[in-house]
Amino acid sequence: MRYSPTLVEHFLNPRNAGLMRDADGCGSDEYAGCGDLTRFYLKVREGRLAEARFQAYGCGPTIAAASVATELVTGRAVEDLLILKAQEIEDALDGLPEDRKHAAEVAAGAMRAAALDALRRPAVRDEPGNREA
Amino acid sequence: MSRRVYLDHNASTPVHPEVVAEMLPYFSDVYGNPSSVHGFGRDARAAVDVARDRVAAFLRVRPEELVFTSGGTESDNFGVKGLALARGSGHVITSKVEHHAVLRSAQALEAQGFTVTYLPVDPYGMVDPDDVRRALRPDTIAISIMHANSEVGTIQPVRAIGALAREAGVPFHVDAVQTFGKVEVDVHAMNIDALSFSSHKVYGPKGIAGLYIRRGTKMVSIQHGGEHERRRRAGTENVPGIVGLGKAVEIRARDMKAEAERVGALRDRMWEGIRARVPDVRLNGHPTERLPGTANICYRNVESESIVLALDLKGIAVSAGSACTAGSVEPSHVLVAMGVPLDWAMGAVRSSLGRSTTTEDVDHVVASVTEVVGRIRQAMPVGAA
Numbered sequence: 001m002r003y004s005p006t007l008v009e010h011f012l013n014p015r016n017a018g019l020m021r022d023a024d025g026c027g028s029d030e031y032a033g034c035g036d037l038t039r040f041y042l043k044v045r046e047g048r049l050a051e052a053r054f055q056a057y058g059c060g061p062t063i064a065a066a067s068v069a070t071e072l073v074t075g076r077a078v079e080d081l082l083i084l085k086a087q088e089i090e091d092a093l094d095g096l097p098e099d100r101k102h103a104a105e106v107a108a109g110a111m112r113a114a115a116l117d118a119l120r121r122p123a124v125r126d127e128p129g130n131r132e133a
Numbered sequence: 134m135s136r137r138v139y140l141d142h143n144a145s146t147p148v149h150p151e152v153v154a155e156m157l158p159y160f161s162d163v164y165g166n167p168s169s170v171h172g173f174g175r176d177a178r179a180a181v182d183v184a185r186d187r188v189a190a191f192l193r194v195r196p197e198e199l200v201f202t203s204g205g206t207e208s209d210n211f212g213v214k215g216l217a218l219a220r221g222s223g224h225v226i227t228s229k230v231e232h233h234a235v236l237r238s239a240q241a242l243e244a245q246g247f248t249v250t251y252l253p254v255d256p257y258g259m260v261d262p263d264d265v266r267r268a269l270r271p272d273t274i275a276i277s278i279m280h281a282n283s284e285v286g287t288i289q290p291v292r293a294i295g296a297l298a299r300e301a302g303v304p305f306h307v308d309a310v311q312t313f314g315k316v317e318v319d320v321h322a323m324n325i326d327a328l329s330f331s332s333h334k335v336y337g338p339k340g341i342a343g344l345y346i347r348r349g350t351k352m353v354s355i356q357h358g359g360e361h362e363r364r365r366r367a368g369t370e371n372v373p374g375i376v377g378l379g380k381a382v383e384i385r386a387r388d389m390k391a392e393a394e395r396v397g398a399l400r401d402r403m404w405e406g407i408r409a410r411v412p413d414v415r416l417n418g419h420p421t422e423r424l425p426g427t428a429n430i431c432y433r434n435v436e437s438e439s440i441v442l443a444l445d446l447k448g449i450a451v452s453a454g455s456a457c458t459a460g461s462v463e464p465s466h467v468l469v470a471m472g473v474p475l476d477w478a479m480g481a482v483r484s485s486l487g488r489s490t491t492t493e494d495v496d497h498v499v500a501s502v503t504e505v506v507g508r509i510r511q512a513m514p515v516g517a518a
Contacts, residue, residue: 008446011439017512035479036436057434057513060442066512 003061004094010064015071020053025078025118029109031102034058038066038106040114042078044124049074049081052114061096061103068092069107078124081115084108137448138494142334142426142487143283143311144452148377149336155380156338159373167370168361177372184379191382192328192345194320200344200362201375205310207356208329208344209234209277211366212306215344215352216275216327217242223274226303228252228260228289229470231279235308236466239277252278257419258287258471265294269301279308280318284454284467284483285418286427288312295324304350310334310342311424314385316393326350332374336488337381341374388488396486397425399495403484404428406499411506415477417454417468426486429454431468431477432506434513440482443505449498454481 001008020026020041028039036058043051052074054066072092073081086104090096096104118124139147159180165173167181182196189196202208213235217225227239229251239249250268252260260278276298281288291307298305306327309318313328314335320328327350331342346352346365358367404416413433432440437453444451454465464478473481484498 003442011442012446014508014512035475055513058436059438062436063439063509063512 002097003064006068006092006094007061007064007096010067010093011060014054014063014067016051016053017055017067018053019055020051023053024121024124025114025116027110027113027115027117029106029113031058031106033102036062036102036106038062038110040066040070040110042114042118044078044118044127047077047079047124047127049076049078052111054110056107058103058106059100061093061100062106064093065089065096065103065107066110069111073111078115078118081111082119084111084115135448136494136497137450138490138498139450140484140486140490140494140498141450141452142490143286143424143483143485145333145339146336146487147489148333148338149381149384151384152337152377152380156373156377159376163372167372168359177370180372181370181375184375187379188343188382191314191386192318192320192330194345195348197363198345198348200346200366201370201378202342202344202366203340203368203371204342205232205308205329205331205334206234208310208331208342209308210238211344211352211355212308212327212329213238213275213277214242214355215346216277216304216306216350217247218355219351219353220274222246223248223272224270225249226252226265226268226273226276226278228254228278230254230258230260230282230284230287230467231277232283232308232310235277235279254287254470256471256473257422258282258285258417258467259419259422260289260294262290262293262297265297269297269303273301273303275304275306277306277308279310280312281309281316281424282418282467283311284465284481285429285471286311286424286485287419288316288422288424291325292323295322298326299324314382314389315424315426316389320345320347327352332378332381335381335385338374338377341371341378343378392488393425396488396490399490399492400426400428400484400486402492403486403495403499404430406496407502410499410503417471417473417481424485426490427483428486429481429483431473432480432482433477435480435506435509437480437482439509440480440502440505443509444498444501447501447505449501451482451484454478454483 023041052070086108167178313330328345
Protein backbone atom coordinates (compact mmCIF):
# COMPACT_ATOMS: atom_id res chain seq x y z
CA MET A 1 0.00 0.00 0.00
CA ARG A 2 1.46 3.31 -1.07
CA TYR A 3 -0.59 5.22 1.52
CA SER A 4 0.04 5.48 5.25
CA PRO A 5 -2.21 3.60 7.70
CA THR A 6 -3.42 6.98 8.98
CA LEU A 7 -4.46 8.03 5.50
CA VAL A 8 -6.23 4.75 4.87
CA GLU A 9 -8.00 4.97 8.21
CA HIS A 10 -9.33 8.46 7.46
CA PHE A 11 -10.36 7.38 3.97
CA LEU A 12 -12.29 4.42 5.33
CA ASN A 13 -13.80 6.32 8.27
CA PRO A 14 -13.97 9.97 7.30
CA ARG A 15 -14.56 12.32 10.25
CA ASN A 16 -17.06 15.14 9.94
CA ALA A 17 -18.16 14.32 6.41
CA GLY A 18 -21.21 15.99 4.98
CA LEU A 19 -23.09 19.23 4.67
CA MET A 20 -23.52 21.82 7.44
CA ARG A 21 -26.60 23.93 6.81
CA ASP A 22 -26.08 26.75 9.31
CA ALA A 23 -22.35 27.31 8.91
CA ASP A 24 -20.63 30.53 9.99
CA GLY A 25 -18.17 30.17 7.14
CA CYS A 26 -17.82 28.14 4.02
CA GLY A 27 -15.01 27.84 1.51
CA SER A 28 -13.78 25.52 -1.18
CA ASP A 29 -10.76 24.96 -3.33
CA GLU A 30 -10.26 23.01 -6.48
CA TYR A 31 -7.23 21.50 -8.09
CA ALA A 32 -7.56 22.34 -11.74
CA GLY A 33 -5.25 19.55 -12.82
CA CYS A 34 -7.59 16.75 -11.87
CA GLY A 35 -10.84 18.35 -10.76
CA ASP A 36 -10.37 17.46 -7.10
CA LEU A 37 -12.62 19.61 -4.98
CA THR A 38 -12.81 20.10 -1.23
CA ARG A 39 -15.28 22.26 0.67
CA PHE A 40 -15.35 23.07 4.38
CA TYR A 41 -18.16 24.40 6.55
CA LEU A 42 -17.13 26.04 9.81
CA LYS A 43 -18.97 26.76 13.02
CA VAL A 44 -17.25 29.49 15.03
CA ARG A 45 -17.58 30.28 18.75
CA GLU A 46 -15.70 33.21 20.29
CA GLY A 47 -13.27 33.37 17.43
CA ARG A 48 -12.40 29.73 17.58
CA LEU A 49 -13.38 26.86 15.34
CA ALA A 50 -16.05 24.91 17.19
CA GLU A 51 -16.85 22.43 14.43
CA ALA A 52 -15.82 21.74 10.84
CA ARG A 53 -17.47 19.56 8.25
CA PHE A 54 -16.30 18.71 4.76
CA GLN A 55 -17.39 17.54 1.38
CA ALA A 56 -14.81 16.28 -1.08
CA TYR A 57 -14.62 14.93 -4.59
CA GLY A 58 -11.44 13.19 -5.52
CA CYS A 59 -9.10 10.33 -4.94
CA GLY A 60 -8.63 8.59 -1.59
CA PRO A 61 -5.93 11.00 -0.35
CA THR A 62 -8.18 13.99 -1.07
CA ILE A 63 -10.97 12.57 1.06
CA ALA A 64 -8.52 11.60 3.81
CA ALA A 65 -6.84 15.04 3.78
CA ALA A 66 -10.18 16.80 4.21
CA SER A 67 -11.13 14.43 7.03
CA VAL A 68 -7.87 14.84 8.93
CA ALA A 69 -7.98 18.61 8.46
CA THR A 70 -11.31 18.88 10.28
CA GLU A 71 -9.80 17.19 13.33
CA LEU A 72 -6.51 19.03 13.08
CA VAL A 73 -7.89 22.56 13.22
CA THR A 74 -10.92 22.28 15.49
CA GLY A 75 -10.36 24.51 18.52
CA ARG A 76 -7.92 26.83 16.78
CA ALA A 77 -8.40 30.58 16.36
CA VAL A 78 -10.12 31.12 13.04
CA GLU A 79 -7.69 33.82 12.00
CA ASP A 80 -4.82 31.36 12.40
CA LEU A 81 -6.47 29.23 9.78
CA LEU A 82 -5.86 31.96 7.21
CA ILE A 83 -2.25 30.79 7.06
CA LEU A 84 -2.83 27.05 7.33
CA LYS A 85 -0.13 25.21 5.39
CA ALA A 86 -0.58 22.09 3.30
CA GLN A 87 2.48 20.57 4.96
CA GLU A 88 0.71 20.48 8.31
CA ILE A 89 -2.16 18.46 6.81
CA GLU A 90 0.27 16.20 5.03
CA ASP A 91 2.14 15.61 8.29
CA ALA A 92 -1.15 14.75 10.00
CA LEU A 93 -1.64 12.06 7.35
CA ASP A 94 1.87 10.73 7.99
CA GLY A 95 2.94 11.77 4.54
CA LEU A 96 1.67 11.68 0.96
CA PRO A 97 3.24 10.22 -2.18
CA GLU A 98 4.80 12.83 -4.47
CA ASP A 99 2.00 12.56 -7.01
CA ARG A 100 -0.69 13.08 -4.38
CA LYS A 101 0.68 16.18 -2.61
CA HIS A 102 -2.13 18.19 -4.14
CA ALA A 103 -4.61 16.45 -1.82
CA ALA A 104 -3.21 18.40 1.16
CA GLU A 105 -2.94 21.58 -0.92
CA VAL A 106 -6.61 21.47 -1.87
CA ALA A 107 -7.63 20.84 1.76
CA ALA A 108 -5.45 23.69 3.04
CA GLY A 109 -6.71 26.05 0.35
CA ALA A 110 -10.32 25.21 1.12
CA MET A 111 -9.75 25.69 4.86
CA ARG A 112 -8.12 29.11 4.31
CA ALA A 113 -11.04 30.12 2.08
CA ALA A 114 -13.57 28.97 4.68
CA ALA A 115 -11.76 30.88 7.43
CA LEU A 116 -11.68 34.04 5.31
CA ASP A 117 -15.39 33.67 4.58
CA ALA A 118 -16.13 33.29 8.30
CA LEU A 119 -14.08 36.35 9.24
CA ARG A 120 -15.87 38.45 6.63
CA ARG A 121 -19.24 37.67 8.12
CA PRO A 122 -20.28 40.29 10.71
CA ALA A 123 -21.50 37.67 13.19
CA VAL A 124 -18.02 36.19 13.41
CA ARG A 125 -15.97 39.32 12.79
CA ASP A 126 -17.60 41.19 15.67
CA GLU A 127 -17.28 38.38 18.15
CA PRO A 128 -15.30 39.29 21.27
CA GLY A 129 -12.72 36.56 20.72
CA ASN A 130 -11.48 38.05 17.49
CA ARG A 131 -8.45 40.26 17.97
CA GLU A 132 -8.58 41.66 14.49
CA ALA A 133 -12.16 42.84 14.10
CA MET B 134 -8.72 -9.72 5.03
CA SER B 135 -11.36 -12.37 4.57
CA ARG B 136 -12.06 -12.80 0.91
CA ARG B 137 -9.84 -11.87 -2.04
CA VAL B 138 -11.48 -11.39 -5.41
CA TYR B 139 -9.54 -10.78 -8.60
CA LEU B 140 -11.59 -8.99 -11.25
CA ASP B 141 -8.77 -7.73 -13.45
CA HIS B 142 -8.44 -10.53 -15.99
CA ASN B 143 -8.15 -8.08 -18.89
CA ALA B 144 -4.89 -6.91 -17.29
CA SER B 145 -3.49 -10.37 -16.66
CA THR B 146 -4.53 -13.86 -15.58
CA PRO B 147 -3.11 -16.56 -13.30
CA VAL B 148 -1.19 -19.20 -15.23
CA HIS B 149 -3.26 -22.36 -15.52
CA PRO B 150 -1.78 -25.20 -13.41
CA GLU B 151 -1.69 -27.48 -16.48
CA VAL B 152 0.33 -24.79 -18.27
CA VAL B 153 2.80 -24.49 -15.40
CA ALA B 154 3.28 -28.28 -15.38
CA GLU B 155 3.90 -28.31 -19.12
CA MET B 156 6.46 -25.49 -18.89
CA LEU B 157 8.55 -26.68 -15.96
CA PRO B 158 10.84 -29.15 -17.79
CA TYR B 159 11.80 -26.42 -20.25
CA PHE B 160 13.58 -24.39 -17.60
CA SER B 161 15.98 -27.03 -16.31
CA ASP B 162 15.76 -30.21 -18.40
CA VAL B 163 15.27 -29.03 -21.96
CA TYR B 164 17.34 -25.88 -21.92
CA GLY B 165 19.09 -25.97 -25.28
CA ASN B 166 18.93 -23.17 -27.79
CA PRO B 167 16.48 -24.15 -30.54
CA SER B 168 18.97 -22.82 -33.09
CA SER B 169 21.70 -25.23 -31.94
CA VAL B 170 22.32 -28.30 -34.06
CA HIS B 171 23.04 -30.68 -31.19
CA GLY B 172 20.54 -32.85 -29.41
CA PHE B 173 19.86 -30.31 -26.66
CA GLY B 174 18.96 -27.76 -29.28
CA ARG B 175 16.88 -30.18 -31.31
CA ASP B 176 14.82 -31.09 -28.22
CA ALA B 177 14.04 -27.43 -27.64
CA ARG B 178 13.25 -26.95 -31.34
CA ALA B 179 10.83 -29.86 -31.22
CA ALA B 180 8.98 -28.28 -28.27
CA VAL B 181 8.71 -24.96 -30.11
CA ASP B 182 7.38 -26.76 -33.17
CA VAL B 183 4.72 -28.59 -31.16
CA ALA B 184 3.56 -25.34 -29.58
CA ARG B 185 3.50 -23.59 -32.94
CA ASP B 186 1.38 -26.39 -34.36
CA ARG B 187 -1.05 -26.07 -31.47
CA VAL B 188 -1.50 -22.34 -31.98
CA ALA B 189 -1.78 -22.82 -35.74
CA ALA B 190 -4.48 -25.46 -35.29
CA PHE B 191 -6.36 -23.18 -32.93
CA LEU B 192 -6.26 -20.26 -35.37
CA ARG B 193 -6.69 -22.59 -38.38
CA VAL B 194 -3.57 -21.15 -40.06
CA ARG B 195 -0.26 -22.58 -41.22
CA PRO B 196 2.44 -22.91 -38.54
CA GLU B 197 4.87 -20.91 -40.67
CA GLU B 198 2.45 -17.98 -40.65
CA LEU B 199 3.07 -17.49 -36.90
CA VAL B 200 5.84 -15.43 -35.34
CA PHE B 201 6.39 -15.57 -31.59
CA THR B 202 7.10 -12.25 -29.89
CA SER B 203 7.71 -10.96 -26.37
CA GLY B 204 4.21 -9.59 -25.79
CA GLY B 205 1.12 -7.96 -27.21
CA THR B 206 2.91 -4.63 -27.42
CA GLU B 207 5.67 -6.05 -29.60
CA SER B 208 3.12 -7.84 -31.77
CA ASP B 209 1.20 -4.59 -32.30
CA ASN B 210 4.39 -2.67 -33.07
CA PHE B 211 5.40 -5.39 -35.52
CA GLY B 212 1.96 -5.53 -37.12
CA VAL B 213 1.48 -1.81 -37.61
CA LYS B 214 5.05 -0.74 -38.37
CA GLY B 215 5.91 -3.93 -40.24
CA LEU B 216 3.07 -3.46 -42.71
CA ALA B 217 3.60 0.28 -43.14
CA LEU B 218 7.38 0.33 -43.40
CA ALA B 219 7.29 -2.47 -45.99
CA ARG B 220 5.38 -0.05 -48.20
CA GLY B 221 7.68 2.91 -47.65
CA SER B 222 5.12 5.68 -47.41
CA GLY B 223 1.40 6.27 -47.47
CA HIS B 224 -1.74 6.41 -45.40
CA VAL B 225 -2.74 4.26 -42.44
CA ILE B 226 -6.24 3.88 -41.01
CA THR B 227 -6.79 3.06 -37.35
CA SER B 228 -9.21 4.12 -34.62
CA LYS B 229 -9.17 6.42 -31.61
CA VAL B 230 -9.84 3.58 -29.17
CA GLU B 231 -6.89 1.32 -30.00
CA HIS B 232 -4.44 0.16 -27.37
CA HIS B 233 -1.52 2.53 -26.92
CA ALA B 234 0.73 -0.07 -28.54
CA VAL B 235 -1.12 0.60 -31.81
CA LEU B 236 -1.81 4.31 -31.28
CA ARG B 237 1.79 5.16 -30.46
CA SER B 238 3.09 2.96 -33.27
CA ALA B 239 0.85 4.97 -35.60
CA GLN B 240 2.17 8.21 -34.12
CA ALA B 241 5.72 6.97 -34.67
CA LEU B 242 4.84 6.35 -38.32
CA GLU B 243 3.45 9.89 -38.57
CA ALA B 244 6.78 11.19 -37.35
CA GLN B 245 8.37 9.31 -40.25
CA GLY B 246 6.13 10.94 -42.84
CA PHE B 247 3.18 8.54 -42.97
CA THR B 248 -0.30 10.00 -42.67
CA VAL B 249 -2.75 8.41 -40.26
CA THR B 250 -6.54 8.62 -39.93
CA TYR B 251 -7.84 7.94 -36.43
CA LEU B 252 -11.45 6.91 -36.90
CA PRO B 253 -14.07 7.97 -34.35
CA VAL B 254 -16.35 5.53 -32.55
CA ASP B 255 -20.03 5.62 -31.66
CA PRO B 256 -21.24 5.95 -28.03
CA TYR B 257 -20.79 2.18 -27.63
CA GLY B 258 -17.15 2.43 -28.68
CA MET B 259 -17.74 0.86 -32.08
CA VAL B 260 -16.08 1.81 -35.37
CA ASP B 261 -18.49 2.26 -38.30
CA PRO B 262 -17.29 0.23 -41.33
CA ASP B 263 -18.69 3.02 -43.51
CA ASP B 264 -16.18 5.36 -41.87
CA VAL B 265 -13.43 2.95 -42.91
CA ARG B 266 -14.79 2.96 -46.47
CA ARG B 267 -14.84 6.76 -46.52
CA ALA B 268 -11.33 7.00 -45.09
CA LEU B 269 -9.82 4.73 -47.75
CA ARG B 270 -7.57 6.61 -50.19
CA PRO B 271 -5.56 5.52 -53.20
CA ASP B 272 -2.44 5.69 -51.04
CA THR B 273 -3.87 3.78 -48.03
CA ILE B 274 -1.33 1.07 -47.24
CA ALA B 275 -2.60 -0.45 -43.98
CA ILE B 276 -5.63 -0.69 -41.72
CA SER B 277 -5.30 -1.56 -38.03
CA ILE B 278 -8.47 -2.03 -35.97
CA MET B 279 -8.65 -3.91 -32.69
CA HIS B 280 -10.96 -6.88 -32.28
CA ALA B 281 -12.16 -5.98 -28.79
CA ASN B 282 -11.40 -3.03 -26.60
CA SER B 283 -9.65 -3.86 -23.34
CA GLU B 284 -11.36 -1.12 -21.36
CA VAL B 285 -15.01 -1.39 -22.34
CA GLY B 286 -14.99 -4.76 -24.12
CA THR B 287 -16.75 -3.61 -27.27
CA ILE B 288 -16.15 -6.04 -30.15
CA GLN B 289 -15.51 -4.26 -33.43
CA PRO B 290 -17.12 -5.27 -36.72
CA VAL B 291 -13.82 -6.66 -38.01
CA ARG B 292 -15.53 -8.97 -40.48
CA ALA B 293 -17.10 -6.03 -42.33
CA ILE B 294 -13.89 -4.00 -42.10
CA GLY B 295 -11.85 -6.98 -43.33
CA ALA B 296 -14.12 -7.32 -46.34
CA LEU B 297 -13.57 -3.65 -47.19
CA ALA B 298 -9.81 -4.00 -46.76
CA ARG B 299 -9.70 -7.05 -49.00
CA GLU B 300 -11.82 -5.32 -51.65
CA ALA B 301 -9.48 -2.33 -51.58
CA GLY B 302 -6.38 -4.53 -51.55
CA VAL B 303 -5.15 -2.99 -48.30
CA PRO B 304 -3.52 -5.24 -45.66
CA PHE B 305 -5.52 -5.51 -42.45
CA HIS B 306 -3.94 -5.80 -39.00
CA VAL B 307 -6.10 -6.74 -36.01
CA ASP B 308 -5.07 -6.43 -32.37
CA ALA B 309 -6.83 -9.48 -30.96
CA VAL B 310 -5.01 -9.52 -27.62
CA GLN B 311 -8.32 -9.28 -25.72
CA THR B 312 -10.30 -11.74 -27.85
CA PHE B 313 -7.77 -14.48 -28.66
CA GLY B 314 -8.87 -17.53 -26.69
CA LYS B 315 -12.00 -15.79 -25.40
CA VAL B 316 -14.23 -15.44 -28.45
CA GLU B 317 -14.12 -16.75 -31.99
CA VAL B 318 -11.35 -15.31 -34.18
CA ASP B 319 -11.49 -16.41 -37.82
CA VAL B 320 -8.68 -14.80 -39.82
CA HIS B 321 -10.10 -16.22 -43.06
CA ALA B 322 -13.72 -15.09 -42.73
CA MET B 323 -12.50 -11.78 -41.31
CA ASN B 324 -9.90 -11.29 -44.06
CA ILE B 325 -7.20 -10.57 -41.51
CA ASP B 326 -3.62 -10.34 -42.82
CA ALA B 327 -1.87 -9.79 -39.48
CA LEU B 328 -3.20 -10.66 -36.03
CA SER B 329 -1.69 -9.82 -32.64
CA PHE B 330 -2.37 -12.28 -29.83
CA SER B 331 -1.02 -12.78 -26.35
CA SER B 332 -0.57 -15.53 -23.79
CA HIS B 333 -1.01 -13.99 -20.36
CA LYS B 334 -4.58 -12.84 -21.00
CA VAL B 335 -5.60 -16.48 -21.42
CA TYR B 336 -3.92 -18.20 -18.48
CA GLY B 337 -0.55 -18.55 -20.17
CA PRO B 338 2.74 -17.01 -18.98
CA LYS B 339 3.76 -13.38 -19.45
CA GLY B 340 6.51 -12.43 -21.88
CA ILE B 341 5.24 -14.47 -24.79
CA ALA B 342 2.82 -13.56 -27.55
CA GLY B 343 2.60 -13.80 -31.29
CA LEU B 344 1.75 -12.28 -34.61
CA TYR B 345 -0.03 -14.18 -37.36
CA ILE B 346 1.13 -12.98 -40.78
CA ARG B 347 -0.86 -14.28 -43.74
CA ARG B 348 1.40 -16.00 -46.25
CA GLY B 349 2.42 -13.59 -48.99
CA THR B 350 1.82 -10.46 -46.90
CA LYS B 351 4.66 -8.00 -47.38
CA MET B 352 6.16 -7.18 -43.98
CA VAL B 353 9.45 -5.87 -42.68
CA SER B 354 11.01 -6.90 -39.41
CA ILE B 355 11.36 -4.40 -36.63
CA GLN B 356 13.85 -6.43 -34.63
CA HIS B 357 17.04 -7.49 -36.36
CA GLY B 358 19.67 -10.07 -35.58
CA GLY B 359 19.78 -13.80 -36.22
CA GLU B 360 17.74 -16.02 -38.48
CA HIS B 361 15.02 -16.84 -35.96
CA GLU B 362 11.35 -17.14 -36.82
CA ARG B 363 12.09 -17.45 -40.52
CA ARG B 364 14.09 -14.23 -40.36
CA ARG B 365 11.06 -12.21 -39.31
CA ARG B 366 11.86 -11.74 -35.63
CA ALA B 367 15.41 -12.06 -34.37
CA GLY B 368 16.16 -13.35 -30.89
CA THR B 369 16.47 -16.69 -29.16
CA GLU B 370 13.04 -18.21 -28.71
CA ASN B 371 11.48 -18.05 -25.25
CA VAL B 372 11.11 -21.82 -25.16
CA PRO B 373 9.28 -22.24 -21.80
CA GLY B 374 7.02 -19.33 -22.73
CA ILE B 375 6.24 -20.77 -26.16
CA VAL B 376 5.51 -24.17 -24.61
CA GLY B 377 3.22 -22.46 -22.09
CA LEU B 378 1.41 -20.49 -24.77
CA GLY B 379 0.89 -23.69 -26.76
CA LYS B 380 -0.61 -25.46 -23.75
CA ALA B 381 -2.74 -22.44 -22.81
CA VAL B 382 -4.16 -22.36 -26.32
CA GLU B 383 -4.93 -26.08 -26.20
CA ILE B 384 -6.87 -25.53 -22.98
CA ARG B 385 -8.69 -22.56 -24.47
CA ALA B 386 -9.80 -24.63 -27.42
CA ARG B 387 -11.36 -27.02 -24.91
CA ASP B 388 -12.82 -24.54 -22.39
CA MET B 389 -13.41 -21.29 -24.27
CA LYS B 390 -17.04 -21.66 -25.27
CA ALA B 391 -18.43 -22.91 -21.96
CA GLU B 392 -16.40 -20.37 -20.02
CA ALA B 393 -17.59 -17.48 -22.17
CA GLU B 394 -21.19 -18.39 -21.37
CA ARG B 395 -20.53 -18.83 -17.66
CA VAL B 396 -18.48 -15.65 -17.28
CA GLY B 397 -20.93 -13.66 -19.40
CA ALA B 398 -23.78 -14.67 -17.10
CA LEU B 399 -21.76 -13.69 -14.01
CA ARG B 400 -20.89 -10.35 -15.55
CA ASP B 401 -24.56 -9.66 -16.26
CA ARG B 402 -25.46 -10.69 -12.71
CA MET B 403 -22.91 -8.21 -11.36
CA TRP B 404 -24.17 -5.33 -13.49
CA GLU B 405 -27.83 -6.08 -12.69
CA GLY B 406 -26.94 -6.21 -8.99
CA ILE B 407 -25.09 -2.91 -9.06
CA ARG B 408 -27.69 -1.20 -11.19
CA ALA B 409 -30.44 -2.24 -8.78
CA ARG B 410 -28.60 -0.95 -5.71
CA VAL B 411 -26.44 2.01 -6.69
CA PRO B 412 -27.97 5.18 -8.16
CA ASP B 413 -26.34 7.16 -10.98
CA VAL B 414 -24.46 4.34 -12.70
CA ARG B 415 -24.06 3.51 -16.36
CA LEU B 416 -22.57 0.61 -18.25
CA ASN B 417 -20.03 1.53 -20.90
CA GLY B 418 -19.48 -0.42 -24.06
CA HIS B 419 -21.80 -2.26 -26.38
CA PRO B 420 -24.71 -4.02 -24.62
CA THR B 421 -24.33 -7.24 -26.64
CA GLU B 422 -21.21 -7.03 -28.84
CA ARG B 423 -18.91 -7.16 -25.85
CA LEU B 424 -16.26 -9.39 -24.30
CA PRO B 425 -18.02 -11.88 -22.02
CA GLY B 426 -16.13 -10.98 -18.84
CA THR B 427 -15.88 -7.21 -19.14
CA ALA B 428 -18.03 -4.68 -17.30
CA ASN B 429 -16.94 -1.04 -17.39
CA ILE B 430 -19.21 0.92 -15.08
CA CYS B 431 -19.29 4.67 -14.46
CA TYR B 432 -20.27 5.97 -11.04
CA ARG B 433 -21.30 9.55 -11.59
CA ASN B 434 -19.55 12.21 -9.54
CA VAL B 435 -17.29 9.71 -7.78
CA GLU B 436 -13.64 9.54 -8.67
CA SER B 437 -12.69 6.09 -9.85
CA GLU B 438 -9.45 5.91 -7.91
CA SER B 439 -11.27 6.30 -4.61
CA ILE B 440 -13.49 3.33 -5.53
CA VAL B 441 -10.51 1.24 -6.63
CA LEU B 442 -8.68 2.07 -3.38
CA ALA B 443 -11.69 1.29 -1.19
CA LEU B 444 -12.28 -2.02 -2.96
CA ASP B 445 -8.56 -2.86 -2.81
CA LEU B 446 -8.71 -2.40 0.96
CA LYS B 447 -11.48 -5.00 0.94
CA GLY B 448 -9.34 -7.40 -1.09
CA ILE B 449 -11.14 -6.78 -4.39
CA ALA B 450 -9.01 -6.02 -7.45
CA VAL B 451 -10.56 -3.89 -10.20
CA SER B 452 -9.03 -1.17 -12.32
CA ALA B 453 -9.71 2.53 -12.68
CA GLY B 454 -10.98 3.79 -15.99
CA SER B 455 -9.31 7.13 -15.51
CA ALA B 456 -5.92 7.80 -14.04
CA CYS B 457 -4.78 10.78 -12.00
CA THR B 458 -1.05 11.09 -12.39
CA ALA B 459 0.84 13.79 -10.53
CA GLY B 460 -2.31 15.80 -10.09
CA SER B 461 -3.33 15.84 -13.70
CA VAL B 462 -6.25 13.66 -14.54
CA GLU B 463 -6.38 11.62 -17.68
CA PRO B 464 -9.82 10.38 -18.45
CA SER B 465 -9.56 7.21 -20.53
CA HIS B 466 -8.99 7.96 -24.22
CA VAL B 467 -11.55 5.29 -24.98
CA LEU B 468 -14.32 6.87 -22.89
CA VAL B 469 -13.45 10.30 -24.27
CA ALA B 470 -13.71 8.96 -27.85
CA MET B 471 -17.08 7.43 -26.94
CA GLY B 472 -18.29 10.87 -25.83
CA VAL B 473 -18.83 9.90 -22.20
CA PRO B 474 -19.27 13.18 -20.25
CA LEU B 475 -16.41 14.03 -17.89
CA ASP B 476 -18.48 13.79 -14.69
CA TRP B 477 -19.23 10.19 -15.65
CA ALA B 478 -15.88 9.29 -17.24
CA MET B 479 -13.97 10.26 -14.09
CA GLY B 480 -15.82 7.57 -12.19
CA ALA B 481 -15.21 4.66 -14.56
CA VAL B 482 -14.25 1.33 -13.00
CA ARG B 483 -13.49 -1.77 -15.05
CA SER B 484 -14.14 -5.25 -13.76
CA SER B 485 -12.97 -8.17 -15.87
CA LEU B 486 -14.06 -11.62 -14.77
CA GLY B 487 -12.37 -14.91 -15.50
CA ARG B 488 -12.32 -18.64 -15.02
CA SER B 489 -11.90 -18.51 -11.24
CA THR B 490 -14.74 -16.02 -10.69
CA THR B 491 -17.69 -17.45 -8.77
CA THR B 492 -21.26 -16.37 -8.08
CA GLU B 493 -20.25 -15.74 -4.47
CA ASP B 494 -17.44 -13.47 -5.66
CA VAL B 495 -19.84 -11.46 -7.76
CA ASP B 496 -22.39 -11.10 -4.95
CA HIS B 497 -19.62 -10.04 -2.58
CA VAL B 498 -18.44 -7.43 -5.08
CA VAL B 499 -21.95 -6.07 -5.60
CA ALA B 500 -22.42 -5.66 -1.84
CA SER B 501 -18.98 -4.07 -1.45
CA VAL B 502 -19.44 -1.65 -4.35
CA THR B 503 -22.83 -0.61 -2.97
CA GLU B 504 -21.31 0.14 0.43
CA VAL B 505 -18.16 1.83 -0.85
CA VAL B 506 -19.83 4.09 -3.40
CA GLY B 507 -22.51 5.05 -0.89
CA ARG B 508 -19.87 5.99 1.68
CA ILE B 509 -17.77 8.02 -0.74
CA ARG B 510 -20.82 9.83 -2.04
CA GLN B 511 -21.76 10.87 1.51
CA ALA B 512 -18.65 13.00 1.64
CA MET B 513 -19.18 14.44 -1.81
CA PRO B 514 -20.08 17.99 -2.71
CA VAL B 515 -23.53 18.01 -4.28
CA GLY B 516 -23.23 18.06 -8.04
CA ALA B 517 -19.50 18.67 -7.97
CA ALA B 518 -17.31 17.11 -10.60
